[in-house]
Amino acid sequence: MSDPPVLAADGVHVAYGSREALTDLNLEITRGTVTALVGPNGSGKSTLLRALGRLLKTTRGTVLLDGEAIARLPTREVARRLAMLPQGPSAPGGLTVVELVEQGRYPHAGPLRMLRRQDHDAITEAMSLTGMTAFANRAIDSLSGGERQRAWIALTLAQSAPVLVLDEPTTFLDIRYQLEVLELVQSLNRRQGLTVAMAVHDLQHAARYADRIVALCDGRIVADGPPPAVLTTKLLETVFGVHASILIDPVTGAPVAIPHAIVGTQGQRDLPGSS
């Protein structure tokens, strides 16, 4: 193989105390693709992304960035190649958008830590790609949820890294802002050629915006492939614990899951007060 995968987990094992969060997991992310991680709460999506973004030390196994062990690379060097947006980031409310986005240049900063011409260019481009130019001097806490998330994505773009790792970028956003963020991610992939790996809560969104879906359950990969191959009634039963119908969205052509009952119940056993 001449071209190693841009990001890979090789036998990655992560344990929190005695609880195993990831079990001998292998995953290769192909350059220039959008990969969505799906799975129920506690399935290990976040843990896997944090391990891929070297925010978490693996108990065993290696994460490889461009074929090199990420733990051995200087952390600022990693930040120049991989930008990571954790779940639910928060900044001081009085910070302005441009002040926030500027922080993305830290991995490129010279010894004097002054912003140079290429830094200003990268900041300007990141703001323009995310449509935040007009908001440059607005305080973070005066923005809507969607604008705020776009500002954070602008910060990761200012890093000028070819790989973007996003942990549930649409959490706590209204449906319109969810789509806004996902459309942005898609256009960054298509126009800028960024490689994206993201955890997505909503299966419809994963099916519509990702080239590939990786389903996790109990710290293992249980399904992996293009959305129509992964999003099946069987997966919804075994992984998510729901009976569902899979339809095809007439507008986008993406598969859509319609859940209608919980597996293993009559639909009332879990109701409070019934026992």
Add this chain to the structure above:
Amino acid sequence: MNGAGSRSAPSATAETGPWAGDRFRLAFLAAVALLAGLFVAAVALGSLTLSPGDVLDVLTGRSDNALHDIVVMDLRLPRALVAMVAGAMLGLSGALLQSITRNSLAAPELTGVSAGVILLSVLWLAYGPAGVRTGRIVPLVAVLGGVAAGLVAYGISRRGHSDPLRLLLAGVLVSAVLQSATSMVVLVNQGATGGVLIWTIGSLNGRVWSDWALLWPWAGVTVLLALLSAGRANLLQLGDDVAAGLGVRVERSRIVLLIVAVLLTAGALAVVGAIAFIGLIAPHIARQLAGDDARRLFPLTALVGASLLLGADVAARVVTEPIELPTGVATSILGALFFLYLLRGQRR
């Protein structure tokens, strides 16, 4: 030029920004002017009131009034300088702590440093070797107490990695233990520690050039370090995960900034006693004017802190004349007013 163009892009929309550059420059100049005004007031006002012209004459060596010379040069000038610099240090310490804990109620008095300074100075005043028990050695001993207490609190809070909230909880714990130890020493040695009570409140009374000589080298280094750490503070303000993702060594950066905050607090309190609230209030006021970017917030906080402590000291000397209040009483009143303001703001 492309670079210049992109730099000017944000300022083109400056009027929409709540703390765009112009507003900050205005606030900065206003703070400098306020501090200068307070400085003149501090030197002019008191039991002997001088006119600004008298003050200028003394400062430029053109005064022929020996009393004016003594009052200004030996008493009020060193006291005002100590107040300004200690206030700036306490404000900066609060701003640093608020950034690294991401908690706007963090303050130097919650780190244990202040209690450590007081305990060690009280212990020294009560049990120190005779002959060097009082005088300019006390601040040097006190600084050690503050630094030690700050490090103990940090050590207690560490659990694999340091957690900002645990740091404050540990600081409160260390403060409580050290304060009760201080109370015991004071109770057991009521005679020997007569001047101690004023230490525990904080006062600038009788601060002279020897105090200034102790303070300024320490202040020069620590204030410079604090201003230089603004960029690092900005990154830590974004949370551990974001900072680590950007390639910051979070743990190491936080320790460095914490040490700077401890050194600022210990150095200031060792000279002025347990002055409270400056480190809490100054960053809040500065934040209203400069926003949350530490590169603006820190310098403005230093100016606001200097003004607050100098203003509090002038008020403590002048308002209840001829009785002089301890400066710490004035800053505590300031603190009470500040919390009232915060509460009203929240009820809104």
